Amino acid sequence: QVTFHDDSIVDICRLSVEEAHTRLSGWLESSEDDGTPESAVIRKVLPHLVSRLGFLERVGLNYLTLDRSTRTLSGGEFQRSRLAGALGSGLIGVGYVLDEPTIGLHATDSQKLVSCLEDLRDQGNSVLLVEHDLAVLRQADWIVDLGPGGGRRGGRLVVSGPPEDVMACSESVTGAHLAGRMAERPRQRREVDPDHAVTLRRANLNNLKDLEVAVPLGVLCAVTGVSGSGKTSLVSGTLVPLLSAELSGRKCEDVGTPAAELDWPEDSGLDRVVLVDQSSLGRSPRSTPATYTKIWDEIRKVFAQTRMARAKGFDSRRFSFNTDPGRCEECSGRGHVTVEMQFLPDLVVPCRACEGRRFDAETLRVKYRGKSVAEVLEMSAADAVEFFENFPRVVSLLQTLVDTGLGYMVIGQPTATLSGGEAQRVRLSTELGRRRRGPSLFVLDEPTTGLHADDVSRLIEVFDRLVDAGNSVVVIEHHPELIAAADWVIDLGPGGGAGGGRLVATGTPHQLVDQADSATGQMLREVLNPAG
Structure with missing residues (x-):
């Protein structure tokens, strides 16, 4: 068994980043350049290892073990591990793009992360973040604020400039939060009963x-x-x-x-x-936010109550894309078909019969307020709240999506996305x-x-x-x-x-x-x- 300072490579890999950094740093500090093969290894290899471990600590990954499989890392952990590699590469003139790198980080760890990003910038690189953390936004050099809402109510440039300009913009919700202008709802803190x-x-x-x-x-x-x-x-x-x-x-x-x-x-x-x-x-490709939350059950009842549906004898089952008789027979209500490719990945294409709308022609002719069931599935939760304003049960269910910050979500999109x-x-x-x-x-x-x-x-x-x-x-x-x-x-x-x-x-x-x-x-x- 090959060992170094009585530790095998397996022993070292079982350590956390923090423990490995401490141990290898100790080896480096205690080493002497006496011309032996061991000292040559220490002087040539250890500084690089200690430096890389230090970068992992700086991005808040000190608790991970070195033998941890990358497949078990969260998205934020994997992203920060790649950032640590970028810090150690010494490259300049590179554009780095990070999508919410502070996810899962405590405020103290977020500050360490910002320090790393500033180092990348100071080395001659450009750093672009997609971020919500107000503390990080306050330290940005430039902010591009999109909105003013989410989903179809967004997609426009509200303000672009340094944090001071964003805070001064009256139309920017982000700026209002950065400047502390948002009026907080008075909250009465509840008393804690130690016996309960x-x-x-x-x-x-x-x-x-x-x-x-x-x-x-x-x-x-x-x-x-x-x-x-x-x-x-x-x-x-x-x-x-x-x-x-x-x-x-x-x-x-x-x-x-x-x-x-x-x-x-x-x-x-x-x-x-x-x-x-x-x-x-869930793994079902048919599952959508509307079906998972049971909102679709109530919406199907609305369409079943329309004059045309009653005239045709359609009940609420007709407006389900999971069962017959209302769904498209060609794609079985999926809206798409899978073309098997013998030597390539399968190809998913929109159904030619229903053009991706999931229902047959007879079902699509039934409309409520000028919209078919397929068009309702393409609505965001916020839009659907307004559309079904005359049905309190539908509105109450849709409002829960809006209240949890999902007003932009299309109610018919696959839950797998x-x-x-x-x-x-x-x-x-x-x-x-x-x-x-x-x-x-x-x-x-x-x-x-x-x-x-x-x-x-x-x-x-x-x-x-x-x-x-x-x-x-x-x-x-x-x-x-x-x-x-x-x-x-x-x-x-x-x-x-x-x-x-x-x-x-x-x-x-x-x-x-x-x-x-x-x-x-x-x-x-x-x-x-x-x-x-």
């Missing part, structure tokens, strides 16, 4: 270190911490499976839940745990549209992913509605405005990977501000006391 909480003890999944923490019920609770601090391990990996097993009456060991102790008030009336994650909404953040908000919209049930615990992992500051404000109102209706909401979050709006904050850390997994602070956002060892508290100080 779920308590976890001896939680040790992944990097958690026998953690004991109380998660209050009946409030909006934010779980925070730097990247890799153990937030997902605590909430999605421990709290959700344990509490779900308790509520279903199953033994924890029978369902493969992690080892931890759970104590919760059985008189809380808690009915279920709802994990609203960012996984795909949605991003993880969009899929998560469609799930949340579905829960909001359901009939009232018993008190539920809603758990969301970074629900603000891909949202503009204006949409985050709407999302906070949605969470308030859920809590005011008797539910509990737990969010794993980095977004400063959402954390500041929470009733209770659980901050993990202090670092990521092996340096995390501990409880740093708990309390209201204002109480965390006074915690000197809490990175989240320091970030909240700037949000809650901008003048200070």
Whole structure:
């Protein structure tokens, strides 16, 4: 076995980036140029390795192990790993384009990322970001603001210039948020009842270190911490499976839940745990936001009530593209057909019979307010709210999409084309549209992913509605405005990977501000006391 300083290459690859950087830096500092082959290797190879590991740390990936498969990385982690490679390349005159690189990053890690981007710029490169983070936008040299809305209401240039010009533009929603002109809705912070909480003890999944923490019920609770601090391990990996097993009456060991102790008030009336994650909404190519949220069931009823539909004897089943008799027979309601290519990837082309409209000619002749069902499927959620204004049930379901920041979304687009953040908000919209049930615990992992500051404000109102209706909401979050709006904050850390997994602070956002060892508290100080 080949070893170096008693470590094999397998041993080194099992280390996190931070641990490897510390160990290799120690080797480099302790080495002497004595002419031996070992010292020659150290002097020639180690500086390059230490430099590359340093770049990975700077972009906030210090918690990743070196043997981690790239297929298991999130989009943001993969993007930042490529950025680290760019930093180490030393190239100049290159244009770098990054799509929301701060996704999944704590505010402190975002600042490290901005520092890396500024280094690229100073080396003679150009850096273009697609970004919503207000702190990053304030440090940009130039901002191109598009809008004024989303989807079909956007696509126009609102303002282009340095941050000061954007903040001075009265038509820019982004500028209003940057300048602090947006009037905040008065919020009454809810009191936390220490006896009305779920308590976890001896939680040790992944990097958690026998953690004991109380998660209050009946409030909006934010779980925070730097990247890799153990937030997902605590909430999605421990709290959700344990509490779900308790509520279903199953033994924890029978369902493969992690080892931890759970104590919760059985008189809380808690009915279920709802994990609203960012996984795909389904593998069916027929699935759309309209069908997934059951909005399409209500819209089909609207078309079945039209004069022409009644005259032809059409019921609501006629307006489904998933079943006969109304769907196109040629493409079976898909709107496209797949042409098999013997030595090439299959080719997907629009159906020639229905021209991509999914329905047969007879069904398309039935119209409501001059629109066929195919044309309704091409509407955005916001447009559909106005179109079906005379049907309160349809409007209430569509409004949940608008409230969760999806007003721009075409209700008939395949769910397979949605991003993880969009899929998560469609799930949340579905829960909001359901009939009232018993008190539920809603758990969301970074629900603000891909949202503009204006949409985050709407999302906070949605969470308030859920809590005011008797539910509990737990969010794993980095977004400063959402954390500041929470009733209770659980901050993990202090670092990521092996340096995390501990409880740093708990309390209201204002109480965390006074915690000197809490990175989240320091970030909240700037949000809650901008003048200070």
